[in-house]
Amino acid sequence: MDLRTRRGGSRPLSLARRPRAAPRLRALSVAVAVAAGPALAQPAPPATDAATPVKEGAAPAAEAGAPASREGTAPATGAAVPAEEAPVSETDRQVARLHFEKGLTLLREEAWGPALAEFLLSRKLFPTRVATNNAAIALRKLQRYDEALEMFETFLRDFTMPAAERAAAQREIAELRALVGTLDITNAEPGASIVVSGEERGQYPPVKPIRVAAGAHVIRVFKEGYEPVETRVDVAGGQTATVNAKLRRLTRSGRLRVVERAGKTVDVLVDNVVVGQTPWIGALSVGDHMVALRGAGKLGTQPTAAPVKPQELTTLSLLAEDLDASLRVDPTPPGASVWINSVNVGNGVWLGRLKAGTHRVEVKADGFVTGTRTVTLQKGQRQSLDMRLERDEDADIWRKPPKITLDVSASFLLAPTLGGEITDGCDSGCSSSLGLGALGMIHGGYELGSGIGVGIELGGLFAAQQLDKRSATLRPVGYRDPLDGTASDTLRLGGFLAGATFGYHFDFGERFPALLRLGAGVLVGEVRDERTGRFRTTGGEWFNTFPVVDFASATYFYADPELRLGLQLGERWEVSGSLKLLLLIGLSKPKWDRTIELSASTDGIGTYEPESLMGDFVLMFSPGASLRYQF
Template identity: 45%
Template sequence: MSLRAWALVAAALAPRWGSAAEPPPVAGSPTAAPPPGTDGAAAAKAEAAARFQRGLELLRERAWSGALAEFLASRRLYPTWSATTNAAYCLKQLEQLDEALDLFEILLRDFPDTLPARAKEAAQREVVALRERVGTIEIQGAEPGAALSIDGRSRGEYPPLAPLRVAGGRHVVRVYKEGFEPFEAGVTVAGGQTARVAAPLRPLIVAGRLRVTERSGWALDVVVDGNTVGTTPWEGPIAVGEHTVMLRSAQRFGTPPAPVSIRRAQTTSLSLAAEPLDAAIRVTPSPADASVAIDGIFVGRGTWEGRLRPGAHRIELVADGYFGAERQVALDRGGWALVAVALARDPGAPRWRDPPRFTLELGGALALSPTLGGDIAERCGARCSQGLAAGGYGVFHGGYEVDLGTRFGFGLAAGHVRLGQSTRGRSAEIRAVGIAAPNVGEADESIQLRGVLAGAWAGLGFGGRYPVRLRLGAGAVIGSVADARTGTFTTSRGERYGVGPAVQVPSAAWFYLDPEVRVGVRLGERVELSAGVDVLVLVGGAARWDAGQAINAAGDGYGQFDAEALTSPVLFAVLPGIGARYHF
C-alpha cells in the first residue's frame, strides 16, 4: 500500500482520541503533553484531536500546506504516530524532503510498539527513498560557536553535532558570530551527496553598535537578521547597514520584525515592547535565496519562520531573475500557516544571460552549385552535357560573444573553398594561323575553382540545449580557376585530329557573402555540435581563357582558342555541412 493511502487511513488505524488505549506522549519530547490525568492533558488531547481531524479534511482536498500546519499543531499538543505520518507525507508533497526524512525517522524511532506493521514497512521504504534525494552540507573553517542556519532554519552552532541534511537543490547557508562579518553563500546539493562550504569569518572592522531593550524589562531573546545574538538588555557590534530585529521567547511573547539602520562608529538604541504573538507563519520561497518581506519589512533571504500578531499580513517575495510575488494571509489566533511560493522565472532578466565568452568553431560542408556559368556554360548546346558543380568547403570561425537577451557574436573567419564542373561535347573552334576558316570540333573541359577566404562575421544565437544560430560572413576569396581542355577537331583539308590536354590556371579574386543558419546540440558546458546550411555568394572574379596560348592544329600548323569567360562574374553555392564549437 502506498504512503498516501496510509496517510489517508491513519485516522482509522490511530487510537481513539481520549480513550484509555491512547499511548502517552513521547518521553522527553519537547512537545509532550502534560502528565495524564491533569486538566491540561485532557484539554491538549481534545485540541490535538480537533486539529488532527481538520488536517485530514485538508489532506483529502490536497491542501498540503494547511494540512501540514494542522498535523504539526496536533503533534505539538499530543504526539501520535498517525499525526506524525500525515505530517511527514505533507512535507514530502511540499518538497521539504529533509524535514520529511527527519519526521519519518522520528516515526520509526518514537513509535516502535504502536506503529502498525504495514505502516512501519511503508515508512521504512520512504526513509530509503528519501535518503537518495537528500544530501548534506559540510561547513568548514567557521569560528567555533558561530550560529548556523540553512534557508532561514537554525541548525545549531559550529561545529555541528550531526550532518546538516537538506533536500537536493539550491540552498542558502548563513554563519554568524558576534564580532565578525556575517557569512552567506548559495550552494547546490545533489541527492545522496555532500557539498562543502568554506565559511571563514572576517573580523568586523567597519561597524556600529546596537543597543536593544524591552520596555517592561523582560529578558527576551534578541534576534538580528535571523540570528539569536543574546537577551535583553543587549548591546553589541553590528555591521553598518540595514538590519531586522525582533524579540522572542518560548512563551509566545515577542515583537514583530522591526527595521533598524546602523551607522559607522555610532550606537543605535532600539526599545521594543513585547506582546503576545498568538499566530505563527513559515514562508518557504522558491528559489531558496528569494528575499522575504512581511508587512513591508525585509526579514531575510530564504525560508523564514516566526510569530506574528493574529490578523491579515502581506508577504512579498523578490529574487534576481524572477518576477516578484505577493501573498495575503490571514492568521488565526493560535494558528500556524505555511506559505509556499514559487516565483515565476523572468526569461529576460540579466541573471539568465550567459557571460561574455570567446568562441572557436570548425566547420566543413559539401559545396553544390548548378553551374559555374561563363561562356563555357552559355555555349553548351543540345549535344553538350554539363554536370553539377560540386566540391568542398572548410572554415574556421573565431570570435567573441555577448548575451544581450539574444546572444550576439562577431569575429574573424578563414577557410578554403573548391568547386569543380565538367563539360562534355561542347562546340568549339581553333583558329589556325594564316587560315581564314576555323577548325571546328567538340571539346571536353574540366573547370576547377579553388580559393582561400578570409573575412569577418557577425551573428545571433537563440535557445538553450538546442541553440539556433544565424550568421553573416563577408570578405575576400583569393584563388584561381583551372581549365583543362581536350577535344577532337577537323583541319581545313578535312583531317581529324585530337587536342590536349591544354591547361590554363588564371588567378582570380572575389568578394564573398556567406549567410548561414545552424541548429546545434550542447554537449556539456563548453562544446556544441551543429548542422546547417550556408549560401556562399562570390562576386567579381570572372577568370578568362588566354587566347595567346598556341594549340597544335595538325596539318594547319598552330592555332588558338578564342578568349572565353570561364566563370560568371557572380557565383553562388549551397553548403550543407556540420560543425563543432568550443567556447571559453
C-alpha cells in the first residue's frame, strides 16, 4: 500500500498540539513506494546541484549505549562523499533494502519509534533519499524536532530531488525551526563535555550552535578535576537560552579506577560522559557516580554504581559483553532522576543498551510519587518508556509557608428592607425604597500554608431607606383615642462592626486566587429617623405635622459569609471582586422615642407610637472589591 493513499492528519504540527499525520509529511514520503526499489538497488546518482548521499560511520544511539549520539547527520567534516569514492557492496544494499521495507511497513502502522530505528539502520548501510526522508518524518512524529530538522537539512543538502519535493522539505524546515531553540553555553572550561537531556553534544566551546527541541532540558557540563554543573532550562522555539556553566575546581575529591576485566580497550562513561578508555583513572567529586563501558557495536556494560570517597581510590573491574537490547526512558517532570536496577543513571532522558531480560526502572523527583515499572526486553528489542509522575500533594515542596495578611474592601449595600414595625404599616397606599448604602472593612489575619486562616475584622457601614405614606397613628396627650393618618420616614443606619473570621484561600491557577470566608461579630450603631405625617383631628379636619428627628441606638449580632475571586499582582498583592452577605440579628433593637412631643393641631400635643425602626432580622447583599497584601 502506498503511503500516499492513506489518510493524513488534520493540521500541521505546533507546540500546542499533539502531532498527528500531517498531509505535508505524507507528501514528503511520496518517494517511499515509488522510488524505494531503484533507490536501494542502484548506486546513488552523481552530484549535480546538490551533494550526493553521505555514508555515515557512527552507530545509532540505541546501539552505542548511554548517552545517546545524534543519528542521521553528516560526518563531522560536513563534506559529502561521492558514491564512486565510497562503494557499497551488493550485500549491504540488500540488507539496507530489507531494513527499509520493514521500516516502511512500520511507518504505515504509525509505529514511529521502530520505524525510525529501521530507517537509520538502512541509512547506516546505504544512505538513500527515501530512507533519509522517512527518518525525518518519524523523528518529527516522535516530537524530536531538533533531530528532525537536522535530518531534513541533510535530506536537502545531500540528495538531488524534484523541485516539488524540495519545496515541501523546505516548508518543513521553516516550520521546524519555529519548534527548535538554541542553547548558548558560556563560561565553561575548554574541553568540557556537554550533555543535553542524556545526549552527548560535543565539547566546550561547541563548533556549531546546539539546537534542541523547544521545552525543558537538563544540561550537564563535565570536565575531570572540576565539579560538574547540572541545570534545568526551558527553551522556547526560535529563541536562544543561555546557560552559565562556570566550573569550579574540586576541593573534596576521590579517585576512581576503571578496568575492563578481559583487557579490552573500550570507552569509559562516568555520569553519561565519555572520560577516556580502559584502563582509566581520574579524580571525581565525592559521592555516588554512574559508570558504564561502551565499545564497538553492542559491546558494553550495564550501568554500575561507583561510590567515590574523599582521598580514597575506588576500583571497578567490569566485563564488557554484548548488550542485546536498548531502552529509552523519558521522565516527566523532565528533571526527574532515572534509576535502572537501583543505579542512578542521571536526570532527565536516558538512553542506553541493556541485557535482554527483566529490568526495574524507577523515576524519582522531589514533590512527586516515585514511579516504578518493570520491563522485559527481548533480544534485539528497542523500547521507549514514558514515565509521568503524579504530584505528591503532601510533600513539603508544595506546602506554602504561613503568612500574615492584610486586606481592605469597599462595597455597596443593598437591603430589600430594614424591617421593623414601621414597615408593617406600608400597605397598598405606601411606597418603600430599597435600602442602599456602603460598607468598608479592614481585615488582618494569619494564614497557614494550606490556605486555612483566621483573623479579625473592623468596619463601618451606612444604609438609608425611605418609606412614604405608611399607615400610622398620633396619640394626643390626654386623649384616649389616637388620630389616624399616614407618616413618611427617612431612615439612616450607621454603625461600626468588629468580629473574628475563619477562611480558606485557594487557587484556580497560579494567578487566580479565591477566598471563602465567614466572619461573625457585633454591630454597634444608631438609627436616625426623620418623620413627617398627615392626620385627621377628632373634629374631622386634616393637618400636617412638622418634621421631627429621633436617634435610636441599635446593637446587632452579625454574620458575613463572603466569596472572593481575584487576580494575583506579583508575589504579594492580590485584587479581588467579592460578594458578601450581611445578616443582622437584633440584640437591642432601635425604637421610636414616645416622649418626643409635637403639635396635634386642635387636639393639642401628640406623640408617635414607640414602633421598632428595624427588624429582628435584616439581610443585606454587599458586592464590592478588595485589595490584599501578604507579608
